[in-house]
Amino acid sequence: MRTGRTHIFLTQDQLRRVLQVFVPTLLFCLLTQWLGLYVASFLLIVGFMRLIGRIALWKSLLTAFLFAVIMFVTFDIAFDVIMPKGPLEAAFGY
């Protein structure tokens, strides 16, 4: 797709990088429907940090876990903003 005579809309390299973030986001939205938002966000952050950012596994796991827990406490417990939940939250009684 071209917008000007010489302007290239998207190079292959750029397309690859955009898909690197778009595909995980799409998967995250799909997973949210089955697993609930918090589990899906944990998986998204671990996956993204490990596979695309190549950050150490323990750092990725820790960051994702802390982020998901903080979000859960802030929204579901402190502010009563209810998010989609899945089997894991149900197991804990939420």
Add this chain to the structure above:
Amino acid sequence: MEAFGLLLHGFAVLLTWKTLAVMMVGLVLGIFVGVLPGLGGPNGVAILLPLTFTMDPTSAIVMLSCIYWGALFGGAITSILFNIPGEAWSVATTFDGYPMAQQGRAPEALTAAFTSSFIGSLAAVLLITFLAPGIAAFALQFGPPEFFAVYLLTFCSFVGLGREDKHKTIISMTLGLLLAGIGMDTVSGTLRMTFGWNELLRGINFLVAVIGLFGISEILLTMEERLALRGHTASISLGVVLRVWKDLPRYWVTLLRSSAIGCWLGITPGGAIAASFMGYNLAKRFSKDKDSFGKGRIEGVFAPETAAHASGTAALLPMLALGIPGSGTAAILLGGLMVWGLNPGPLLFVEHKDFVWGLIASMYLGNVVGLVLVLTTVPVFAAVLRVPFAAIAPMIVVSCAIGAYAIQNAMFDIWLMLLFGVVGYVFKKIGIPLAPFTLALVLGSRAEDAFRLAMIGAGGDLRVFWSNGLVGSITTLALILLFWPLLGPLCERAARLWRLPRGSRAA
């Protein structure tokens, strides 16, 4: 001086520990989203909006406006230290701010930016305090034709005054108006453009669209451009602050000029970005030493920052008094007001006095507290930018999803957000401005209601828009602005033709 008494009352409403705590939280969150790449003023406010849903309206609006202040301050940090403008209107700040940081004068540049933002917004808040009640009282006499004329003026001034290509502005605005029509029609109650799909009954929520258009698309764009964040470190000492402040009176002309430009362009819809460039260019033109601009001159930070913040704040004036937002972020604040069942417009000043004056008082307080907070915590927030993008990007995606879902508790909205993310990304790539789109989406149905009520009242006669002096002049002005891109060159040519025969006769 009625305004002054009401303002004091506003401070009284505000000065509780709970509200002050909410204010601090809002400011910190705001600076945070302002500093992060891929987020910014309008986005931050949209994503954090769900946090305020369970609060009472006063605390909620205080929090939101403080997030806004924080984001404005935060934008200056990235512009100066990292040469990345957080918002379109901080672009002009990088011209002299980043060179200053390269010369090791980052603390000075940051102090100058924060101080001038403070001065700019203070000027605009003063304007709001004394002008808004008057405008609201005047607007109370407005009927549907007058309101439609004002909406029309808002839309048309985007076309006539915007810096983008005219046809792209019109494309963007028309698409927004089209999407605003989806769902239940408020006048007749029939369904439009739902295609038998229950999810579309509610219509397309403005905030969901904003989160996708700005948040998700920005992540896609940042990833594509592979931003390498390489910035300068800075911590501000009291000595630097005092030194910059001591020099401040020398630049009073620049500060005053930029504040005035900012206030004027902020009230005009679509003017916020133009304000910062205009402030910068005028400071350059009137300077004795033009060549030193762009090489790290402190005046080059003062001028655009003052104008940008004055206009960002002044954009709230038409939002409060008429229900017409002057900028993208003001549009989101308007969306927030509607979530709490408050209808922005002239009646707000009569029916919800406490709320309005609480909000105006929070602008003063938030500004002062924000200045102190941001001067003391710059190193902390600059460190945020050193966190790898691969860790921040998924967190922003999750925050966007939470924001989109919480507005109406609908999974459909998360998908809609993703769709708008792709749309926003494509729009940004081909240079279609997003601001007219969001403005049309939030104002579309209100403008339509006003138009149809006016039509019903006048029995379908379009002449109702010229039925009295006020509505007639607003409508005419709107049409002139809409066709200005065509009329301007035509007038010029006519003037030249007229001058030519006279000139030749004289020769």
